[in-house]
Amino acid sequence: MNLHTLLLDKFKAALIAIGAPEGTPAPLSRTTRAGFGHYQFNGAMALSKVLKQNPREIAQKIVDAVELDTEVEKLEVAGPGFINIYLNPEWLAQQLQAANADVRLGIEAEQQQTVVVDYSAPNLAKEMHVGHLRSTIIGDAVAKTLEFLGHKVIRQNHMGDWGTQFGMLLAHLNDKLAANEVAETALSDLEDFYRAAKVRFDNEEGFADRARDYVVRLQSGDAQCMQLWQNFIDVSIAHSEEVYDRLNVALKRSDVMGESAYNNDLAATVAELQSAGIVVESQGAQVAFLQEMADKEGNPAAYIVQKSGGGYLYATTDQAAIRYRNGVLGADRTLIFTDVRQALHFKQTELVARKAGFINAQQSYEHCPFGMMLGSDGKPFKTRTGGTVKLAELLDEAIERAEVLINQRESDLSAQERKIIADKVGIGAVKYADLSKNRTTDYIFNWDSMLSFEGNTAPYLQYAYARVQSIFRKAHVDDVNLQADIQLDEMQEQLLAIKLMQYVEAIKQVSNEATPHVLCTYIYELASLFMGFYEACPILKEGIDEQTKNSRLMLAQLTAKTLQSGLDLLGIETMDKM
């Protein structure tokens, strides 16, 4: 059941019935202010000019024409011609009843699409730092949401596992192994390893030449070199997987489709672009000139797919990836989560790929950008020592802080239970801090706000869930077999009920726009309304009759299910006690 869709269809029909021209906008929205109903239809004012009638009269005609009966308590014309829609609490109660009885919470699956979601994509030469958080968890949340809505999601971890810096790393690794070090030990700290290799590259006689030699051997598929590379990659991927595991991110080894995976397709990709006439030779390089993106003087943008020396670029790999995803995997949609600096690149990439027919007219290619991480001074983020904050360290800190907080509180929880809770609360807080912001612009990294457990944070949402579980424990009610008629008498009950019914609206928006913060906002509002309901509408206290008690238990139950479902889509875990 989708309230918005239901009402919109009815109002569209009403517009036709009163003789509005086809294509008349039907602006129907949730109401932001109490006293203006639950939804409002604002189409009458704009029609005033077209129909040459008073907007309030038009609004009244729409009200008369709209075929809403049991769904609605009343429709009122207000102000210059707003139509305020008040939903019928009894009808709402029935919808909630149905949603609560359904494992999918009353949300129907959409028509299935195959969606490739490209996210995380760490650079395997370096350790994951906080800057990698966004792509990883936003992409994961969107992927899960798409799956929930019934789509076939193919995750692609386009890891940076190829390129010239690997020459340097492999040369260094080779020496370490020759000195009888174990790869895992040598690579235990990727940052240190990278730095050490870089120092040698810059200072050590002959090392740079050996590094370049390794690049050539790597690209030509030299067996010994590939073995060394594989060694490096295995350890490095294991590092990433450790972080994914801690972050409760669903990426698996089988989702890895790194840059190296396209190495053998690059020549063929360029050849196809050439034969299609999209790419031509210019100063020895293979270039697509894009007139569509020309500057003021009419100079087309240049998109290089092969350098004059024969080397390939990101552009080539991305074209090959499209060929694979849209051709072999049959993607209807492709979502790519990277930082905003690559926006121009992806715009050009799409243009070229469409011209080449790698993407057909029915397929979408959506770059989903996010901003850079800045320090509190508004400049690119660096720690005091000039480095980046390692993701693993951030998570450690979050869990530690959560543990301190838990230990301050009175509770009957065992030490082991506290540990588990600290883990879920700490990780949840870090993820939520990032997920709840959408802006494609840069964002300010701040330890305290990222590790905060108060207000609009994951712990608040987890706490709301735990409160419901506590009620059920105290009530000794079988959570599964609770049967009662929901009745919505109190204002807090009605507000909660309508919010519960709007879950589907939130997740549809997340899937359409790849914006998990919409879901965060929704869950926060839901939890907030539940807290209000919890304070105002006692459930187990004395003097509450059986029917009211059970009705409220049902509301609490559906709230818990919705919270859990939403948090699960965000990759945030819930717990029964905290």
Next chain:
RNA sequence: GGUUCCAUAGCUCAGCUGGAUAGAGCAACGCCCUUCUAAGGCGUGGGUCGAAGGUUCGAAUCCUUCUGGGACCA
């Protein structure tokens, strides 16, 4: 130089295809734990939505110019 994005409360951010009195959290101040978990609830203060024009019955939202900042391309 070209392209492009951004500017909302002291701070961090929401604001859906233009809608009624611009919302949250944090921070500040006041109240509520013998009462279903106070990681909570209720309340107060805090904004010329960067500036100026324009379109519209209606603009934080759309258009133009300007100011400031970022990014990308060269």
